[in-house]
Amino acid sequence: xxxxxxxxxxxxxxxxxxxxxxxxxxxxxxxxxxxxxxxxxxxxxxxxxxxxxxxxxxxxxxxxxxxxxxxxxxxxxxxxxxxxxxxxxxxxxxxxxxxxxxxxxxxxxxxxxxxxxxxxxxxxxxxxxxxxxxxxxxxxxxxxxxxxxxxxxxxxxxxxxxxxxxxxxxxxxxxxxxxxxxxxxxxxxxxxxxxxxxxxxxxxxxxxxxxxxxxxxxxxxxxxxxxxxxxxxxxxxxxxxxxxxxxxxxxxxxxxxxxxxxxxxxxxxxxxxxxxxxxxxxxxxxxxx
Amino acid sequence: xxxxxxxxxxxxxxxxxxxxxxxxxxxxxxxxxxxxxxxxxxxxxxxxxxxxxxxxxxxxxxxxxxxxxxxxxxxxxxxxxxxxxxxxxxxxxxxxxxxxxxxxxxxxxxxxxxxxxxxxxxxxxxxxxxxxxxxxxxxxxxxxxxxxxxxxxxxxxxxxxxxxxxxxxxxxxxxxxxxxxxxxxxxxxxxxxxxxxxxxxxxxxxxxxxxxxxxxxxxxxxxxxxxxxxxxxxxxxxxxxxxxxxxxxxxxxx
Numbered sequence: 001x002x003x004x005x006x007x008x009x010x011x012x013x014x015x016x017x018x019x020x021x022x023x024x025x026x027x028x029x030x031x032x033x034x035x036x037x038x039x040x041x042x043x044x045x046x047x048x049x050x051x052x053x054x055x056x057x058x059x060x061x062x063x064x065x066x067x068x069x070x071x072x073x074x075x076x077x078x079x080x081x082x083x084x085x086x087x088x089x090x091x092x093x094x095x096x097x098x099x100x101x102x103x104x105x106x107x108x109x110x111x112x113x114x115x116x117x118x119x120x121x122x123x124x125x126x127x128x129x130x131x132x133x134x135x136x137x138x139x140x141x142x143x144x145x146x147x148x149x150x151x152x153x154x155x156x157x158x159x160x161x162x163x164x165x166x167x168x169x170x171x172x173x174x175x176x177x178x179x180x181x182x183x184x185x186x187x188x189x190x191x192x193x194x195x196x197x198x199x200x201x202x203x204x205x206x207x208x209x210x211x212x213x214x215x216x217x218x219x220x221x222x223x224x225x226x227x228x229x230x231x232x233x234x235x236x237x238x239x240x241x242x243x244x245x246x247x248x249x250x251x252x253x254x255x256x257x258x259x260x261x262x263x264x265x266x267x268x269x270x271x272x273x274x275x276x277x278x279x280x281x282x283x284x285x286x287x288x289x
Numbered sequence: 290x291x292x293x294x295x296x297x298x299x300x301x302x303x304x305x306x307x308x309x310x311x312x313x314x315x316x317x318x319x320x321x322x323x324x325x326x327x328x329x330x331x332x333x334x335x336x337x338x339x340x341x342x343x344x345x346x347x348x349x350x351x352x353x354x355x356x357x358x359x360x361x362x363x364x365x366x367x368x369x370x371x372x373x374x375x376x377x378x379x380x381x382x383x384x385x386x387x388x389x390x391x392x393x394x395x396x397x398x399x400x401x402x403x404x405x406x407x408x409x410x411x412x413x414x415x416x417x418x419x420x421x422x423x424x425x426x427x428x429x430x431x432x433x434x435x436x437x438x439x440x441x442x443x444x445x446x447x448x449x450x451x452x453x454x455x456x457x458x459x460x461x462x463x464x465x466x467x468x469x470x471x472x473x474x475x476x477x478x479x480x481x482x483x484x485x486x487x488x489x490x491x492x493x494x495x496x497x498x499x500x501x502x503x504x505x506x507x508x509x510x511x512x513x514x515x516x517x518x519x520x521x522x523x524x525x526x527x528x529x530x531x532x533x534x535x536x537x538x539x540x541x542x543x
Contacts, residue, residue, distance in 0.1 A: 189379075189380045192380070197373075197397055198398055198445075200397070211384035211385075
């Protein structure tokens with residue numbers, strides 16, 4: 001009952017608790033609910049592994065291995081995997097290759113996302129810019145990765161920049177759309193009120209548009225992040241100097257099922273961890289929501 | 290009334306809208322009025338008869354096709370710090386703590402942080418919300434958020450306060466309490482208030498003068514000569530009831 005400490009019980013206009021005022025609850029019931037949610041999540045993960053295990057025990061080892069075997073492969077090849085050296089990847093392990101993929105995703109998402117947010121929010125407010133931006137975004141958004149990735153390889157070569165640019169491009173396109181919607185969803189009453197206080201355009205952008213769009217933009221960033229993992233790995237498989245996609249390509253050539261599943265696990269775990277980090281950051285930035 | 294003494298002067302305002310089907314709507318037609326400093330003017334009328342349009346024109350949020358609005362003898366072309374506005378809709382910024390909401394106007398005017406926080410806290414005390422200064426708006430009730438809006442506008446110290454049915458969404462008891470807060474602040478500061486309402490009782494409880502807007506025109510403009518501060522008993526006197534019937538008649542209800 002944190003709210004009681006800031007409210008005056010004698011004032012009839014003060015709500016009796018956070019819940020009365022429509023706020024989120026900070027009580028034992030809330031903690032219990034969180035615990036139940038965590039248990040459900042754990043049960044979901046356990047069910048996934050159980051199904052995997054059951055399927056692996058029925059299929060031949062050349063098709064599917066148990067989670068334990070995949071985990072063992074991940075452990076032994078995390079820092080150094082001799083079989084990957086055969087494919088010209090050098091003295092690397094799954095870990096260093098995943099780090100390359102992660103850094104490409106990170107740089108591409110940050111640069112593309114920033115450009116997308118800027119264009120999206122601006123075009124939601126400036127009609128002329130919107131008229132120009134919308135068709136461009138529509139065209140870029142409909143170009144399949146199967147077409148864009150080989151083109152980029154031809155234009156820029158087998159260098160990290162190619163994958164970063166691809167991730168940045170798709171991130172920008174997605175974030176333009178998310179940011180446009182976020183800016184449109186900010187109630188105009190806030191800007192009108194700010195104007196009556198003497199707020200100029202700069203004040204309204206800084207104090208209204210930016211904080212008002214943050215929750216939806218962060219939601220968009222999470223969806224974009226989840227999508228660009230696949231793009232990055234696909235681009236790496238097509239042609240890249242390093243990356244977990246190259247490991248997947250090499251292990252496919254070797255028909256190494258435990259190695260492939262280990263790569264899937266490491267990508268999934270990294271994607272989940274980065275999403276959790278984003279959620280934690282989002283909760284801090286949008287404590288008011 | 291001498292227009293030269295007026296803090297607010299509205300001359301022959303005309304506003305027309307065009308509906309989606311292309312048909313024109315006359316929202317205001319030849320509206321003129323002068324408001325003296327310190328008056329509490331209630332603009333009364335039915336929904337859709339031009340009250341909010343008139344307030345938006347005075348606030349500078351809406352341009353008129355005809356006529357002129359002058360505040361302290363200067364023409365109104367845009368919103369300004371000389372006219373604080375409380376909207377019907379909850380406009381308190383949800384991403385700012387209560388104290389920062391109240392200090393917002395001072396912040397955009399570059400008042401130093403210590404000074405603006407001092408002023409904000411003073412005004413929160415005036416509306417009885419000192420204890421929730423660091424709370425988020427979502428943690429407050431509707432009545433409390435209405436008081437935050439009042440504190441924010443008064444903290445910015447505009448000579449004129451424009452209120453567009455600000456308590457319409459509140460329950461009866463809360464509305465009466467927030468009305469008392471506004472009336473006390475008006476009494477204390479002597480600001481000029483234009484208060485839009487469709488509630489005759491609210492207008493008679495708060496105003497020193499009432500203007501009835503009907504079909505985009507001023508149908509009645511008269512002082513409310515009842516003692517201040519008013520109670521329900523004051524409004525229920527023969528003089529009060531006669532005025533109420535007159536206002537209802539001009540609103541087209543009796």
